[in-house]
Amino acid sequence: MSNKEKYDLIFINSFEVKENELPSLRYQDVDTWDSIGHVSMIAELEDVFDIMLEMDDILDFSSYSKGIDILKKYGIKL
Amino acid sequence: MVSSSRLLSGKTAVITGCNRGIGKAILDNYATNGATIFACVRKEEKEFSNHIRILSEKNAVNIIPIYFDARNKEEMKQGVKKIKDSKKQIDILVNNSGIGHNAHFMMSSLESLKEVFDVNFIAPFLFTQYIAKIMVRQKFGNIINISSTAALDASEGKSIYGASKAALICITKIMASELKAFGIRANSIAPGLTDTDMLSFLPKEFIVNSREQKEIIQPSEIADTALFLASDASAQITGQVIRVEGGK
Numbered sequence: 001m002s003n004k005e006k007y008d009l010i011f012i013n014s015f016e017v018k019e020n021e022l023p024s025l026r027y028q029d030v031d032t033w034d035s036i037g038h039v040s041m042i043a044e045l046e047d048v049f050d051i052m053l054e055m056d057d058i059l060d061f062s063s064y065s066k067g068i069d070i071l072k073k074y075g076i077k078l
Numbered sequence: 079m080v081s082s083s084r085l086l087s088g089k090t091a092v093i094t095g096c097n098r099g100i101g102k103a104i105l106d107n108y109a110t111n112g113a114t115i116f117a118c119v120r121k122e123e124k125e126f127s128n129h130i131r132i133l134s135e136k137n138a139v140n141i142i143p144i145y146f147d148a149r150n151k152e153e154m155k156q157g158v159k160k161i162k163d164s165k166k167q168i169d170i171l172v173n174n175s176g177i178g179h180n181a182h183f184m185m186s187s188l189e190s191l192k193e194v195f196d197v198n199f200i201a202p203f204l205f206t207q208y209i210a211k212i213m214v215r216q217k218f219g220n221i222i223n224i225s226s227t228a229a230l231d232a233s234e235g236k237s238i239y240g241a242s243k244a245a246l247i248c249i250t251k252i253m254a255s256e257l258k259a260f261g262i263r264a265n266s267i268a269p270g271l272t273d274t275d276m277l278s279f280l281p282k283e284f285i286v287n288s289r290e291q292k293e294i295i296q297p298s299e300i301a302d303t304a305l306f307l308a309s310d311a312s313a314q315i316t317g318q319v320i321r322v323e324g325g326k
Contacts, residue, residue, distance in 0.1 A: 036259050036260075039211075039214055039260075040214060040215075040260070042211070043211040043212075043214040043215045044215060046211060047162075047215055052155060052158065052159065052162075052208070055207075
């Protein structure tokens with residue numbers, strides 16, 4: 001599975017959204033992406049990609065696309 | 079010891095500051111009760127290495143030492159990475175590391191204030207953020223923060239220490255509320271005067287004036303409470319502070 005597929009799957013499973021919704025998905029766009037959903041999604045990302053996100057990045061992780069930029073800082077190319 | 083049965087069999091605990099005093103008593107207690115333990119201490123010491131070797135052999139448990147200075151964020155992250163890399167589930171986190179401080183409010187320096195809050199509040203705050211992510215994925219976990227009766231009694235000479243431990247109690251209650259959704263519970267233990275190295279540094283005037291505590295508590299008695307909170311016997315207890323001081 002590619003990094004992009006892993007990334008997408010985390011979003012799909014964490015927020016119960018469809019793949020075609022991902023590119024425009026932003027924090028709190030759906031009920032499932034609330035603060036609790038955010039914490040779960042970050043924990044899953046850290047585990048799957050074996051990284052430890054800085055708190056500034058966790059707070060800055062405001063959308064699906066922003067997350068792609070943030071992961072680049074940790075050497076994860078999607 | 080509460081029971082000769084192994085109440086923590088199959089569980090994994092992370093304990094900070096467990097090379098002496100209350101932390102060491104909790105380490106011994108949890109090992110006796112069958113827990114796998116990540117024993118977090120500031121630096122490697124021969125005496126402690128021997129202690130955990132003997133303890134693990136005697137109880138047929140795995141004790142993994144993790145070294146980091148709680149005030150050094152990068153060292154702490156490396157410690158967390160070692161714990162994460164083990165891929166073990168983390169059932170229990172005991173934040174025990176702490177330093178004492180005794181001074182009149184009007185003689186308490188900013189430097190001391192920062193140092194004590196760094197160790198007694200900021201370090202367990204950050205460390206719990208890291209470890210709680212593992213617990214969030216698991217959808218279960220148990221956090222135990224070692225506070226102090228000084229946080230509750232506004233004892234003379236304890237302005238900095240008491241405030242740092244009060245902050246720890248506050249954040250424990252917030253953790254209990256916010257992490258409940260992930261099946262994680264959080265509680266504090268507030269020991270009274272306990273027979274540790276920290277007590278030996280306490281000026282006699284503060285022991286006499288502190289409260290009308292009848293006797294000095296033994297670290298093993300705090301550890302028994304930590305065992306209860308770590309075990310399934312306390313499964314419905316969260317967001318609480320348990321005083322362990324033997325009554326007034």
